[in-house]
Amino acid sequence: MDPVTRCLACSVGCASAGMGRCFGVADTMCCNYFANGSCVNLCPHTTQPDSNYNCQRVVIGFEEKVYMAEEGQARLELPVVVKEGELTQRVTLIVTIIDRTTTAGEDYLLYNDRVRLIPNLKAGTSGGKVVIEIVDDGLLEDNEEFVVNLELNPGSSAALEISSTVVLIMEDLMEDTEEPSTNATTLASTAPTLPIENGCEAEFDGVWGLHWPTAAQRTTASVSCGLENKGIATRKCLKDAIWAPANITFCENQAISDIRKMAKELFEQPVVQVTDALMVLRVLTEAASIIANATNMSQLPRDIETASDIVAKTVDLLLASTPGSNSSGGMQPVEVDVNE
Numbered sequence: 001m002d003p004v005t006r007c008l009a010c011s012v013g014c015a016s017a018g019m020g021r022c023f024g025v026a027d028t029m030c031c032n033y034f035a036n037g038s039c040v041n042l043c044p045h046t047t048q049p050d051s052n053y054n055c056q057r058v059v060i061g062f063e064e065k066v067y068m069a070e071e072g073q074a075r076l077e078l079p080v081v082v083k084e085g086e087l088t089q090r091v092t093l094i095v096t097i098i099d100r101t102t103t104a105g106e107d108y109l110l111y112n113d114r115v116r117l118i119p120n121l122k123a124g125t126s127g128g129k130v131v132i133e134i135v136d137d138g139l140l141e142d143n144e145e146f147v148v149n150l151e152l153n154p155g156s157s158a159a160l161e162i163s164s165t166v167v168l169i170m171e172d173l174m175e176d177t178e179e180p181s182t183n184a185t186t187l188a189s190t191a192p193t194l195p196i197e198n199g200c201e202a203e204f205d206g207v208w209g210l211h212w213p214t215a216a217q218r219t220t221a222s223v224s225c226g227l228e229n230k231g232i233a234t235r236k237c238l239k240d241a242i243w244a245p246a247n248i249t250f251c252e253n254q255a256i257s258d259i260r261k262m263a264k265e266l267f268e269q270p271v272v273q274v275t276d277a278l279m280v281l282r283v284l285t286e287a288a289s290i291i292a293n294a295t296n297m298s299q300l301p302r303d304i305e306t307a308s309d310i311v312a313k314t315v316d317l318l319l320a321s322t323p324g325s326n327s328s329g330g331m332q333p334v335e336v337d338v339n340e
Helices: 003-017 254-267 274-294 301-324
Strands: 032-035 038-041 047-049 055-057 059-062 066-070 075-084 091-099 108-110 114-117 126-134 145-152 164-170 203-205 210-212 219-224 232-238
Touching: 059 145, 066 075, 066 232, 075 114, 075 164, 091 108, 114 126, 126 145, 210 219, 254 274, 254 301, 274 301
Parallel strands: 066 164
Antiparallel strands: 032 038, 047 055, 059 075, 075 126, 091 114, 091 145, 108 126, 145 164, 203 210, 219 232
16 A cells, blocks of 8 residues: 555544544554645654554664763764664754863864754664864863763654763873863763673673673773773673773873873973983882882883873983083083973
8 A cells, every 4th residue: 555545544544433543553553644734643752654654663862971082183073873763754953062171162162053864864874973173272171071962853753862972081191281081980881780681791801900891782881990090991892792802092090190290290391400300200110110010900001101201201301401411410401392
């Protein structure tokens, strides 16, 4: 039966039955009736009809609950995907942001306040994205995060899942450094360790000392980097319930973080004493030795990069100081270009 004939037949059935669905049609079917010159869909709000007028559930939303971006990344794209069902109608989403950054409104620019998804998008496909520009202000701030919210345009026949996502602005390592959000650990997933059908099982990561919760397929788990570390770690649960390697890019040892701050303040001075730089390097070496002896965990890549950067800057300082050495062998203060 073609759609028009089906629609007319349905309208007669609904009218004769005095009810809001087709007479003689199972509850699992969509009821369409002829009103105001058009065929009207009576599917529940969270469903849409397929080509055979069967009701189906359509779910859309963000892929992840937490996104991380470095200030130097410039542009961040947050995909909006169809998670379940197939779109048969155009859907418009309204984008709003709750600003939790210290200097509200100065850490990002929102490119689009609407996301439009076109029909015929199937589950697992992205039909649009929220585009945000991360502004590098070069300031050390206590709170660097904002929340992006999606809201369905009134009348949209779809349901939202993961309608809000947290964006954490991370530091640019040594240059224009900023700390991860102080709320990073509290924003990490606190999902209970309960069985999830066909999902990734909870496990302890002996390499990094992380306890991963259960996770559904094609989702990302987020946990604190640990008691001695700052930041959050993420890990994807892939298709077929297989854990991907952990992403510990944004994890940093607290002691190394404190030393990095010390080094940053030192190297930002117009004139740097070589002896001060050597002192920072000595503290770094001692801290690294203590960490290595106190734990059997692997060294965090971020810690290694921080240490390498401090060593490189100290070596550059020593080389720059050589021509200015006095006759007694003492080293002179060195003027450092902090814009390098």
